[in-house]
Amino acid sequence: MISDGKPNEKIVWSFCNVNCGSRCPLRLHVKDGKVVRVETDHTGDAEFGAHEIRACLRGRGLRKWVYSPERLLYPLIRTGKRGEGKFERISWYEALDRISDKLGQVINIHGNEAVFRIYGTGNLGGVVSGREQIDRLMNLLGGQLNHYNSYSTAQITHGMHYTYGTHDCGNPLTDMVNSRLVVFFGNNPAETRMSGGGSIRDLVVSRQKSGVCIIVIDPRYTDTAAAFADEWIPIRPGTDAALVSGLAYILITENLVDQDFLDRYCVGYDRRTMPAGIPPGNSYKDYIMGSGPDGTPKTPAWAAAITGVPAERIVRLAREIGTAKPAYIAQGWGPQRHANGEQTARAICMLPILTGNVGIAGGNCGGREAPDGIPFPRIPVGQNPVTASIPCFLWTKAIADHENFTDMSDGLKGKRRLETPIKFLWSFASNTLVNQHSDIGRTHRILADEGLCEMIVLIDNVMTASARYADIVLPGTSCFEESDLAYQGYAVEMGVLILREQAIEPLGECRTLYDICADIARRMGVAQAFTEGRTHDQWVEYMYQQCRKVRRDLPKDFEEAVRTGLFKWKRGERPKAGLQAFREDPDTSQLDTPSGRIEIFSRRLWDLARSWKLPEGDVISALPEYHDTWGMPADPCSREYPLQLVGHHGKQRTHSSYGNNPWLREAVPQSLWINPLDAAARGIIHGDMVHVHNPLGRTEVRAKVTPRIMPGVLSLSQGAWYVPYANGVDKNGCINTLTSQRPSPLAKGNPQHTNLVEVGKVRG
Ligand code: SF4
Structure with a gap:
């Protein structure tokens, strides 16, 4: 209990425990048996400057959750x-x-x-x-x-395991201070890892220190793009692997690849490191240059037609990535949450692999930034x-x-x-x-x-x-x-333990x-x-x-610990780069892949592709290739449902948690992001009530007409509560009325961002 409350008021520590990528301490003001106010952490610390773990509106609005009309009180x-x-x-x-x-x-x-x-x-x-x-x-x-x-992570986890033998091999965001260029594919800490204890703090601090150039590639102009990026490159959803292939074409043809790295650390880049027994023409270089089975060179023009990114920008981006050493290339969890998400995740990893940016300070493996859990005990489950x-x-x-x-x-x-x-x-x-x-x-x-x-x-x-x-x-x-x-250990330089008192x-x-x-x-x-x-x-x-x-420095006396409630400490020196030991000596610190090396070509996937039963159109491939899939513009359904729909994380909820809080609904109203061109073509103006539909279902929601979403793409913040009319049509903008249960091919993960829809005005 904290003792600086008003008369007849006590203040106790608690924390917000939803799945947002943070764990914010909260100060609950209790009066007459009721929580009358929720405050955020206000404890700076000389050692950390003013590193308070500031809670967002969701945590500060917790009273609206606990005392809501929807509150369950009885069995x-x-x-x-x-x-x-x-x-x-x-x-x-x-x-x-x-x-x-x-x-x-x-x-x-x-x-x-x-x-x-x-x-x-x-x-x-x-x-x-x-x-x-x-x-x-x-x-x-x-x-x-x-x-x-x-x-949230099935496809990237699988993709990275086949490539690196682990998905836990990123550099922390704080390592951006050592980078010459940062490229984020759909990585959006400003909306998905908020709070003073989250990754966003690392991004803010690192950006302030280094001023490094940041490029964000995303169909949506996210808050991360708006607040931190020097450039936003819009891209059609699900096509990141095609963009990477177009970039790889320039890196290869302009001799910007790190051939020594590819020879020493990788399997399958070219014929020199292909596994035995695989027919010629199946290396990554063959795939990119068009000497593989599909016979198509992955030129910038080829990639531009698929991704919507202009060919000249692809050429320039490849040169920027190929010459900025080191470059920090990372992806969030949006690009992989697609029907072809495993391929996308593996493909994005190819950029740091081709340029030798893996395992070094200022580089990254191409996955998300290093997760930084604190190795404390969990309840034993047997x-x-x-x-x-x-x-x-x-x-x-x-x-x-x-x-x-x-x-x-x-x-x-x-x-x-x-x-x-x-x-x-x-x-x-x-x-x-x-x-x-x-x-x-x-x-x-x-x-x-x-x-x-x-x-x-x-x-x-x-x-x-x-x-x-x-x-x-x-x-x-x-x-x-x-x-x-x-x-709490999401912001990398500080560890936190919070003891919650029953308020x-x-x-x-x-x-x-x-x-x-x-x-x-x-x-x-x-x-x-x-x-x-x-x-x-x-x-x-x-x-x-x-x-x-x-x-050991935590108080022995539990009562004393509860009275203190919040403990922060500086974390010790930790490796700056994921896979640093492998980079330093790939023979003694082998990866957990069958070859011990980075597997650009995966024999395991080669075999799986020949043994697993897949629905028509699903692809597992040994190389990180681009494959069109269902729910994308080449799908015949697109004639009737021409718009791609993705989901994003809104700041009004954490997934669906707190979705009934009227304060948050007012602060960030549920809305369908639609580009002015697509809106005008359908006679939709900002604020109109629209219906979004496809063969799976229909939902109604207000339109947010904005150039922050690229033409041909819609975005709905996921997690709005399903509120159906009697006929099952949702009236609350719930995206899962429109998403498919068909899983991704390899991980059998959730393809929530792969959807084709049409949108129109609700009449009457
Ligand atoms: S939802 Fe907000 S308050 Fe709660 S832990 Fe996440 S950032 Fe903190």
């Missing part, structure tokens, strides 16, 4: 159809009895593989209050179906006895079509084929059940069939769009109502996730193993003491 049981939103109040006793009975029944009849915790990141930061509690419970009960990937694991994006297929869910077609791991469908779903702090999953119409049809998934248990703070589809809704405590601790009594009958799981554990005979004799608060203290094993 509810569904009385109408799934999605209708009809519920009645039941007791905790009855709710937990029903859940335990059904869980036991499903395990007995179908096995533990029939139980699944759906992906969700609405409560990401809390160590004790996080989703791990459900995993801990399920592991004690024989396990549950595993999942891998994330909705071992999941179930080996089967699905890509997290394919859970609807695991409910509706498990017989055809295989390792060769769907990325199933640990098994050849799913033996049982999902029958029991856990959903904690997740709006993925409906809102954040693609193709809401199809998801609705699958969930509406109660013969498929037999029970959906959802635990959250508010009645979200997804909660309306649950069978039992349990009211969870918010970050005002529970103690916890969290670590107010739980509203209504809200309970912590831990207490909910402990009560189910009790009903199912594993109480002692689950709790280990601790309460929620005792687990917080226990986990704090585990942290002290990592940082």
Whole structure:
């Protein structure tokens, strides 16, 4: 507790724990049992200058979430159809009895593989209050179906693993001070990693120090482009790999590639380093120069026709990249979140590889900046006895079509084929059940069939769009109502530990996730193993003491630590460059690829392309090539739906978290970004209510007519809550009414930015 509040007011530390790329400390002012004000961190530190971890409006507006009309206060049981939103109040006793009975029944009849915790990141930061509690419970009960990937990063993670053997090989943004040029492909920290503790701070500080030239390549003139870039190069969505190929053509023909680097560190650039047994003509150089199977030289003119970037700009950019040493080339997570996203991610990595900018100060591997987690302990979850694991994006297929869910077609791991469908779903702090999953119409049809998934248990703070589809809704405590601790390490030079004090009594009958799981554990005979004799608060203290094993200078006395609440420290000297050891000695510090080298040509992908079953039009290729895919201008659907639609991260929500806060909706209204040329062609003016539609669905939203989006492309900020009319048409600008559940070829990831649509004015 902090003691500088007004009379009769106490101030306690808390933190905002949504999935925004930061973890902001908050100062909660409590009066008469109510949080009356939320303040941000105001603790500068001489050692760090004025490095306060300033929360954004979303965190500062948390009262509108906790005290909202949508707040869940009591356990509810569904009385109408799934999605209708009809519920009645039941007791905790009855709710937990029903859940335990059904869980036991499903395990007995179908096995533990029939139980699944759906992906969700609405409560990401809390160590004790996080989703791990459900995993801990399920592991004690024989396990549950595993999942891998994330909705945000599946394609880049896979792409980089095949190239580098890891996706964790970037240089920190602070290393920009050593760069001569920065090129961002869709990298947008100003909107996706806000706060004084996020990557945006590293960008601000580094830019101020170095004044380095920054070029942003993106279909949208993002806040990062507006605030930091010397130049914005608009590009058609999903075509970054074509741009890279056009750039590579100039780098090769003008002798700007680092041949020594390619020979010593890489596999597959030209015939000198091709793996044995691969027919001639399959090297990267062959692909670029047109001596490969497609016979097409990837000239700037070829790339210009695909990307919309003028050929002369491609030539100039190639020369800039080829001559600025070192160059920091990075991509965000937008370019890869496409139907051909793995190819895009690998292709962008080719620019630093071709120019030898990998593993050196001021360079980067072509992925995102170095992530900088702090190696503190997490709650122990035990071992999941179930080996089967699905890509997290394919859970609807695991409910509706498990017989055809295989390792060769769907990325199933640990098994050849799913033996049982999902029958029991856990959903904690997740709006993925409906809102954040693609193709809401199809998801609705699958969930509406109660013969498929037999029970959906959802635990959250508010009645979200997804909660309306649950069978039992349990009211969870918010970050005002529970103690916890969290670590913050996104801004690279500072580590932070925040101890959250419970500020107010739980509203209504809200309970912590831990207490909910402990009560189910009790009903199912594993109480002692689950709790280990601790309460929620005792687990917080226990986990704090585990942290002290990592940082000995934290106070021994827990009460004293809670009184302080917020700890910041300067982080030690860390490697400036990802893959630095490999760069210094590739023989003793080999990469985790089969060859130990950077694999421009991947034999594993060569083999996968010949063994996996892919839908027509999907491509896995051994080289980082450009491939047209469905949902792009060459798709026949584009005749009727000529506009490409992408999503972006708006500042009014974190994904869908806080989507019901009227302050935030007013500050950043949900709107469809449309270029003046496309708007004029359809008679649309700024502020018009428009409908966006394709064969999957339709949504209505206000038009934002702006040159900040390139012609032929629309953008909707993702995460708006699905609010349907009776006919299922959404009236709130929810992008997932229009997105597809067809996964990307290799990672089986979410292709949320690959969409063709048409837009028109709502009449009347
Ligand atoms: S949404 Fe992110 S940046 Fe905003 S207050 Fe919460 S943690 Fe901080």
